[in-house]
């Protein structure tokens with residue numbers, strides 16, 4: 001097991017725990033270096049930093065950006081960013097606007113198949129947070145449509161299903177450059193989840209490197225040891241640092257959570273050894 005977790009969510013996006021509660025839980029689980037990486041927002045970091053200082057936990061300012069690349073949605077984690085960097089602030093504001101428009105369209109589509117209050121329900125659950133498909137899934141679970149959110153995704157929210165709305169997210173180039181301009185390191189999140197062939201995946205790695213991307217998540221809460229082995233070898237081949245992150249969203253999740261990630265082989269270079277200064281400023 002490893003005491004680092006560089007991919008987690010709070011109630012600032014689709015995590016169930018407040019930033020404060022997440023930091024406390026991570027500490028209780030033995031994590032000493034934690035990144036919070038909410039979807040297209042850094043809004044949870046201020047509260048998290050306060051709690052991290054109380055517990056002497058090393059908090060890394062992070063984000064998870066939604067990217068459209070070659071007709072596929074890819075998630076790019078940014079680590080050790082300055083949350084107040086202008087291009088990141090402006091870029092993520094635009095992404096959140098697209099999320100809001102998409103949510104309205106998802107609501108319209110779900111209304112057509114009988115879930116009249118889906119938009120209002122998801123919006124209520126999200127509150128001030130970045131609105132995501134997880135909020136729709138949770139609303140539909142609360143309505144008794146299924147026991148688990150994964151079932152809702154499968155039947156309503158993925159491509160080809162009635163509540164799926166294709167969206168143009170950030171380009172790979174923009175997302176990586178916002179992170180770089182914010183002084184951070186761009187990481188390809190949960191690579192085992194993309195449904196693209198190995199040639200396409202190598203094209204992605206090439207494009208990512210060319211844009212200035214530097215790392216790949218080789219251990220994720222939902223990956224297997226075989227995945228880790230495969231992505232460590234690719235990291236070596238493409239000269240990328242490696243990252244580890246549970247993608248923790250809360251106690252409801254059925255994959256490995258905080259403090260349950262496996263260690264790395266010796267031949268890869270951990271991204272967290274390459275963070276310079278990890279203190280970040282937030283003025284508001």
Ligand code: AMP
Nearest residue numbers: 014039131132133134149150153154249
């Ligand atoms: P969005 O970025 O709004 O499209 O929502 C993506 C989020 O939905 C991911 O970050 C996951 O938290 C969640 N998600 C995606 N697919 C599934 C699934 N099959 N089961 C449970 N949660 C999922």
Ligand code: MN
Nearest residue numbers: 009014134249
């Ligand atoms: Mn999520």
Ligand code: MN
Nearest residue numbers: 064075189190
């Ligand atoms: Mn993701």
Ligand code: MN
Nearest residue numbers: 007009064247
């Ligand atoms: Mn995530």
